[in-house]
Amino acid sequence: MTAPLLVRACRRERVERTPVWFMRQAGRCLADYRELRERFGILDIARNPELSARVTAMPVDQLGVDAAVLYADIMLPLDGMGVPFRIEPEIGPIIERPVRTARDVDALRVVAAEEATPYLFESIRALRASLPPDVALIGFAGAPFTIASYLVEGRPSRDHARAKGMLAGEPALWDRLLGTLAEVISRYLVAQVKAGVDVIQLFDSWAGVLSPVDYERAVLPHSRRIFDAVASTGVPRIHFFTGNPELLRLAARNCEAVSVDWRIGLAEAWRRIGDARAIQGNLDPAICLAPFPVVAERTRAVLREAGRRRGHIFNLGHGVLPETDADTLRRITALVREETAA
Amino acid sequence: MTAPLLVRACRRERVERTPVWFMRQAGRCLADYRELRERFGILDIARNPELSARVTAMPVDQLGVDAAVLYADIMLPLDGMGVPFRIEPEIGPIIERPVRTARDVDALRVVAAEEATPYLFESIRALRASLPPDVALIGFAGAPFTIASYLVEGRPSRDHARAKGMLAGEPALWDRLLGTLAEVISRYLVAQVKAGVDVIQLFDSWAGVLSPVDYERAVLPHSRRIFDAVASTGVPRIHFFTGNPELLRLAARNCEAVSVDWRIGLAEAWRRIGDARAIQGNLDPAICLAPFPVVAERTRAVLREAGRRRGHIFNLGHGVLPETDADTLRRITALVREETAA
Numbered sequence: 302m303t304a305p306l307l308v309r310a311c312r313r314e315r316v317e318r319t320p321v322w323f324m325r326q327a328g329r330c331l332a333d334y335r336e337l338r339e340r341f342g343i344l345d346i347a348r349n350p351e352l353s354a355r356v357t358a359m360p361v362d363q364l365g366v367d368a369a370v371l372y373a374d375i376m377l378p379l380d381g382m383g384v385p386f387r388i389e390p391e392i393g394p395i396i397e398r399p400v401r402t403a404r405d406v407d408a409l410r411v412v413a414a415e416e417a418t419p420y421l422f423e424s425i426r427a428l429r430a431s432l433p434p435d436v437a438l439i440g441f442a443g444a445p446f447t448i449a450s451y452l453v454e455g456r457p458s459r460d461h462a463r464a465k466g467m468l469a470g471e472p473a474l475w476d477r478l479l480g481t482l483a484e485v486i487s488r489y490l491v492a493q494v495k496a497g498v499d500v501i502q503l504f505d506s507w508a509g510v511l512s513p514v515d516y517e518r519a520v521l522p523h524s525r526r527i528f529d530a531v532a533s534t535g536v537p538r539i540h541f542f543t544g545n546p547e548l549l550r551l552a553a554r555n556c557e558a559v560s561v562d563w564r565i566g567l568a569e570a571w572r573r574i575g576d577a578r579a580i581q582g583n584l585d586p587a588i589c590l591a592p593f594p595v596v597a598e599r600t601r602a603v604l605r606e607a608g609r610r611r612g613h614i615f616n617l618g619h620g621v622l623p624e625t626d627a628d629t630l631r632r633i634t635a636l637v638r639e640e641t642a643a
Numbered sequence: 644m645t646a647p648l649l650v651r652a653c654r655r656e657r658v659e660r661t662p663v664w665f666m667r668q669a670g671r672c673l674a675d676y677r678e679l680r681e682r683f684g685i686l687d688i689a690r691n692p693e694l695s696a697r698v699t700a701m702p703v704d705q706l707g708v709d710a711a712v713l714y715a716d717i718m719l720p721l722d723g724m725g726v727p728f729r730i731e732p733e734i735g736p737i738i739e740r741p742v743r744t745a746r747d748v749d750a751l752r753v754v755a756a757e758e759a760t761p762y763l764f765e766s767i768r769a770l771r772a773s774l775p776p777d778v779a780l781i782g783f784a785g786a787p788f789t790i791a792s793y794l795v796e797g798r799p800s801r802d803h804a805r806a807k808g809m810l811a812g813e814p815a816l817w818d819r820l821l822g823t824l825a826e827v828i829s830r831y832l833v834a835q836v837k838a839g840v841d842v843i844q845l846f847d848s849w850a851g852v853l854s855p856v857d858y859e860r861a862v863l864p865h866s867r868r869i870f871d872a873v874a875s876t877g878v879p880r881i882h883f884f885t886g887n888p889e890l891l892r893l894a895a896r897n898c899e900a901v902s903v904d905w906r907i908g909l910a911e912a913w914r915r916i917g918d919a920r921a922i923q924g925n926l927d928p929a930i931c932l933a934p935f936p937v938v939a940e941r942t943r944a945v946l947r948e949a950g951r952r953r954g955h956i957f958n959l960g961h962g963v964l965p966e967t968d969a970d971t972l973r974r975i976t977a978l979v980r981e982e983t984a985a
Contacts, residue, residue, distance in 0.1 A: 460964055462929040469941065470933040509886075512905040512927065514944075545906040547888045563854040564887045585854065587804040591812040599811065602856075622802055 311537030325620030375443030381417020399455035414492035429497030440498030444505035509544015562618030579612030653879030667962030717785030723759020741797035771839030782840030786847035829872035851886015904960030921954030
């Protein structure tokens with residue numbers, strides 16, 4: 302049986318057209334999702350296998366995308382670590398008791414993934430059974446740095462000063478914290494693959510606040526450990542980061558595909574990392590709020606930059622903004638299909 | 644008479660040691676500033692020549708820095724444009740009636756700078772008369788893109804979606820808005836030089852949210868116009884941006900010095916732009932919250948990267964964080980002096 306289009310593109314096989322999906326496509330801009338959200342919180346949906354599977358599948362039919370990405374939150378693995386958290390509307394994740402001392406780090410629990418987030422694997426099994434076989438199911442997790450930043454800061458931070466303070470000032474404690482997270486996230490992703498996901502993406506949403514030196518020394522070894530753990534499963538691994546193109550060369554190691562934002566052109570990105578990696582991206586999500594002729598022009602510009610190289614996956618450079626019209630995403634998908642069909 | 648050390652470093656002359664100053668050094672972490680702030684708002688101080696001169700001079704004695712940077716706000720030129728604004732604590736500038744339509748743009752007034760912000764020039768004249776002659780007085784302004792983003796969004800924005808929407812979707816209107824701002828800011832900076840500043844810095848704090856293509860096409864020509872206007876005065880021009888090192892090569896045009904953040908190493912930055920430009924930076928302000936041995940190690944690392952090249956100006960990569968201990972800045976200044984004295 303042929304693997305899903307997205308999987309083949311990640312492996313840089315010659316494909317019939319460029320695959321398309323959108324980060325945050327499940328939720329946010331979809332009308333029937335918004336209706337659900339009037340009755341349920343984000344975490345209520347994410348922790349309910351039936352609801353999360355339903356939201357995950359919505360964009361496949363509605364937008365025509367080539368992949369379903371799990372409706373989940375990067376904080377879910379904390380459910381097994383003994384770290385209570387909540388999602389505050391307009392703000393983001395709030396950690397009730399931030400993790401700042403050796404005692405806090407030692408108290409973090411590492412349990413079997415199936416025990417920590419059983420609902421997630423139930424949702425994956427149901428989805429893989431019901432999705433069309435050519436549609437890839439993407440599993441994901443937050444990367445150790447991004448999760449650690451939330452744990453240490455206790456909430457979204459502009460400066461990440463406490464997290465950077467621990468990284469620079471208490472390197473042994475920092476390594477223990479990220480090492481624990483790497484173990485938890487490795488288990489979480491390997492269990493997702495066993496349950497049925499076809500591709501995994503590691504989200505290092507905050508990595509761009511770091512210098513290349515700090516990123517390479519204090520962050521990348523922990524993400525690498527996760528990629529190594531997933532390697533044994535054979536599914537393609539996508540590494541997402543945003544905010545600092547200087548990290549690209551480093552972030553592209555140890556994975557099949559790297560997801561880049563609009564801060565660097567795709568041609569330049571490939572020039573930096575060579576042709577051996579697939580690249581996902583990189584339309585600016587803010588552009589999706591413009592009139593469609595502008596969106597179409599920018600979509601074509603991304604495809605021109607990709608230049609029909611093997612291993613291009615069309616996506617935004619970051620998640621869909623909530624104000625986005627779902628119809629715009631539908632039309633982008635159709636345009637990419639039309640423009641790239643062999 | 645010898646020009647101030649900072650001026651000579653901007654011109655890449657051989658200097659007796661590396662000059663040091665800190666963005667946001669006037670205010671924030673200084674105890675006597677905080678006392679003032681219990682009685683006065685930020686804009687009350689900025690609009691009062693006596694108070695703003697007093698705050699501007701504080702760090703010269705207290706931190707031992709080689710430059711005084713005007714205590715002012717990048718929104719002050721709006722005082723002459725007929726755009727009411729306020730500074731909301733913990734949030735930032737709020738524009739009461741955002742600028743979004745052709746009518747809004749046409750309504751922006753362009754007046755003589757001395758008429759728009761007379762208090763500022765009075766403060767500069769007093770400062771230049773009272774500061775030691777080897778201490779540079781730095782004037783500054785926000786760049787057209789950064790000011791435009793506030794004007795269009797109406798407040799600080801995470802995604803800059805409205806501003807990017809106008810940039811991409813209404814390019815003629817966008818050019819008119821930025822053209823008007825370029826004219827106002829040119830007048831504002833040239834008048835600062837006439838009143839006595841020795842160096843000017845243009846702050847494009849939000850430029851890093853843009854792609855290199857958008858930056859070059861829709862932003863840089865307007866900033867360039869300002870640099871061209873200031874060129875006739877002969878004072879060194881520093882271009883500040885943060886958040887996307889891919890813009891460095893572009894941002895380094897048309898100025899004597901470019902200010903880079905920690906997202907790129909100084910050696911790599913010079914490799915990109917060549918030796919003909921001075922570079923300012925690039926300690927991460929978050930590091931200043933760590934214990935001093937860590938700060939010292941990182942300060943030395945910045946100096947090692949600079950490698951005693953002509954034209955290095957020691958600074959942070961962005962503004963001093965409010966929680967910073969002033970003593971840390973004092974000790975950084977002393978360390979840089981000690982390490983770089985010829």
